[in-house]
Amino acid sequence: MSNPRNADHPIESIFLNRWSPRSYDASEMPEADLLRILEAARWAQSCYNIQPWRFLYARRGDAHWEQYVSFLDDFNRAWGQHASSLVLVLSDRIMPGDGDQRPDLPSHYHSFDAGAAATHMALQAAALDYNAHAMAGILFDDIKDQLGVPERFKIEIAVALGRRGEKESLPDFLQEMEAPSPRKPLSEIAFSGSFPAHAIPESEAA
């Protein structure tokens, strides 16, 4: 389908081409393609270059695929099962010491940095004509228990990756949502100087 997104200021097309559909064609993804998508994530920025992100993944048809599909909640499983790969994004809550003078410390940026890596994934996927859909609706306890995720790692999200399928294969209510989402105008999110009174949410301003 055509992409109705228009930038108010000229930006790289990769940012507008990236969006998060739910219709996937249930094809298999070559491992080489998935590694390209993860490679892009690898080069994300992070606080002190700690690189707190970790990725666990399954590809359709491999030994872990059905298990990974079972990690999605009912809503996401309904469409996510037709993806080609599922990637779990984890982040390390501890900023590792240097083994010498600097001890292990709690990380204040592990989620922030993991968000950067996750969007690198999504952008690289878009560049390869794949789509990525990030999901918070996942079974965190099952993932932790079944995949042996260490306590110090936070399970952030799952990402469904695949090629677009027919929108008509989705349930009606999801078909209605199957379009690139709009954004707030820049004038509501970016301000020169001080935080303007008009941008304070009502719940706090009241």
Added chain:
Amino acid sequence: MSNPRNADHPIESIFLNRWSPRSYDASEMPEADLLRILEAARWAQSCYNIQPWRFLYARRGDAHWEQYVSFLDDFNRAWGQHASSLVLVLSDRIMPGDGDQRPDLPSHYHSFDAGAAATHMALQAAALDYNAHAMAGILFDDIKDQLGVPERFKIEIAVALGRRGEKESLPDFLQEMEAPSPRKPLSEIAFSGSFPAHAIPESEAA
């Protein structure tokens, strides 16, 4: 300078061209360029498309510039004062309700999502031959008090934006660090299936 980064799997060049130098040329940045960089951030992905990010900024020469420079800690101010723009990235701790059935709720992804927006900024900056350097070393209390940041917004980072300057203008110890940083091999951060025992950090494995 040449960029020694090599991807192990082919990725878009924008990911390798983005890096975080500290030498800036202290030139002024046209507002139109800054708006392009913020526009890219606007199109980032976020949980339920909440778009929790907010940006406060000053450009060299404007009424807020000196104040923004004063928000950097001593280490970052030494080099960051030569940037062309300074952007503060905030995130909304509250996921706004719909004003009807769904109430305001605590957000679990505001930092994760803000990290996505911040890296969109950095990537768009790289595409425009600017550089972006994210900083955690900032005076959070001063920013909150002087700019009137509402309680519900978390101040995440500051970003220095500008054109590369002469590396030789930096203090010696920063000159040594003035190069694109390396990354862990993909084999240490991405795993098929379960979390492998060899990837558990020593502090937890012990």
